[in-house]
Amino acid sequence: MDERAPLWGGRFTGAPDSDLIRLTTSIGVDIALLPYDLAVTKAHARALEKAGLLGGDEVAAVEDKCDVLLDEFRAGTLRPDPDEEDVHSFVERELTERLGETGRRIHAGRSRNDLVATDLRLWSRDAAGRLIAKCAQLIETLCSRAEQHIESLMPGYTHLQRAQPVTLGFHLAAHGFALARDIERLEAARRAAANCPLGAGALATSTLDIDPGAVAGELGFQTTFDNAMDAVADRDFACDLAYAAALCGVHLSRLGEEVVLWTSSEFAFARLDDAWSTGSSMMPQKRNPDVAELARGRAAAGIGELTGLLGMVKGIPLAYNRDLQEDKALLFGIVARAESCLEAMTGLIATLTFDTERMEAAAASAGTWATDLAERLVTRGVAFRDAHEVVGTLVAELERSGRDIVDLAAGELARHDPRLEPSDVQGLAAPAAVAARNGPGGPAPERVTEQIAELRTLVRSSTASG
Numbered sequence: 001m002d003e004r005a006p007l008w009g010g011r012f013t014g015a016p017d018s019d020l021i022r023l024t025t026s027i028g029v030d031i032a033l034l035p036y037d038l039a040v041t042k043a044h045a046r047a048l049e050k051a052g053l054l055g056g057d058e059v060a061a062v063e064d065k066c067d068v069l070l071d072e073f074r075a076g077t078l079r080p081d082p083d084e085e086d087v088h089s090f091v092e093r094e095l096t097e098r099l100g101e102t103g104r105r106i107h108a109g110r111s112r113n114d115l116v117a118t119d120l121r122l123w124s125r126d127a128a129g130r131l132i133a134k135c136a137q138l139i140e141t142l143c144s145r146a147e148q149h150i151e152s153l154m155p156g157y158t159h160l161q162r163a164q165p166v167t168l169g170f171h172l173a174a175h176g177f178a179l180a181r182d183i184e185r186l187e188a189a190r191r192a193a194a195n196c197p198l199g200a201g202a203l204a205t206s207t208l209d210i211d212p213g214a215v216a217g218e219l220g221f222q223t224t225f226d227n228a229m230d231a232v233a234d235r236d237f238a239c240d241l242a243y244a245a246a247l248c249g250v251h252l253s254r255l256g257e258e259v260v261l262w263t264s265s266e267f268a269f270a271r272l273d274d275a276w277s278t279g280s281s282m283m284p285q286k287r288n289p290d291v292a293e294l295a296r297g298r299a300a301a302g303i304g305e306l307t308g309l310l311g312m313v314k315g316i317p318l319a320y321n322r323d324l325q326e327d328k329a330l331l332f333g334i335v336a337r338a339e340s341c342l343e344a345m346t347g348l349i350a351t352l353t354f355d356t357e358r359m360e361a362a363a364a365s366a367g368t369w370a371t372d373l374a375e376r377l378v379t380r381g382v383a384f385r386d387a388h389e390v391v392g393t394l395v396a397e398l399e400r401s402g403r404d405i406v407d408l409a410a411g412e413l414a415r416h417d418p419r420l421e422p423s424d425v426q427g428l429a430a431p432a433a434v435a436a437r438n439g440p441g442g443p444a445p446e447r448v449t450e451q452i453a454e455l456r457t458l459v460r461s462s463t464a465s466g
């Protein structure tokens, strides 16, 4: 075999066009699969030995050379030619160059179609594990910041308008629960990847007596394929991971947006640490939240790649088609972005300084007590719709006279509506409003303490099951 010829060159007399090579090569992307390709090759060599197709000394030589290749790869000295077709042909070529005849025996009973699916499943399993660990770190950071601010009042918003008083701890814990769901989805994606396609061959297994179960077990897979055609064509596991990671990116974009708002002069609820702010090349006074903005902006690429992946799989006939080669750049991109944003947002949240006085003043501002006052009337038998009307009129009146409810003179409240009592006003202050919301899932400090404990339990159980 000519050293540079493609693996499949035997039936051709002419060489491939250089433009074909440029289009079809994927080594620049799938080189990331090299450690997995080597692990799969070692397991496959042992399966060939069990089938009597490779000698014990040959298997030892393959294993040894695979380890050497991995060391060289990690040291940065193993560099494929840019024209190399893909990581699988590269590994086979290297083994053949280093082992001669033994290297030429290794591809028996397998195809690049089952090989690439196996490599990518192993990669996905590890990627899901890394993302789970990084989500867990960010959740823990949110929990410890929430713990410090279990009583720090702030306005809760709907439509970005001040709605009802909550605490910063409650607000930060809310982001933690979104990330906890990300962990659940990532775990599901990791389980979806845990089925081994090796032995499916090109699409219909092989005539050789190779035991897929043994290979699967060695590689740490839970199960083997049920149908070889499905096994080489299936990228559902990649879509599952892409969705889990893209949605995690969306959650980070929402947290990022809050940080952008909170650190603006308009809100001025929080200040970024120097290590997590950027400056402006022109305006010396600027302190920019670029990290939070990138968490917001990068989610867009993740959504695009997820859509790209689904579009790529859509409508392709069984079994393997070269379209499927495009899966890797898309999936690797989504995962890399989610990883970098998780890391950066963890550092940023850990070092944010909150202006709790300013947040508290905003929590006490006009009208955030209105729902509570209406609910007070409801406890006295008033229909909520009527209570809403009464309080709405009161709010409008206060607005017109430029006063807050605490500015009302004694008796004025009852004159406004006889069912209102002067003592109602005391109970409307933000701390009391928060404390009174002590039902399950509410913002009362004791409830947020429970929520933080729940988040920590979720994180512990998921990271332990990894």
Ligand code: ARG
Binding pocket: 026, 030, 085, 086, 088, 112, 113, 116, 320, 322, 324, 325, 326
């Ligand atoms: N580089 C290819 C991919 O990533 C490997 C499989 C190629 N198989 C084939 N029959 N052309 O999908």
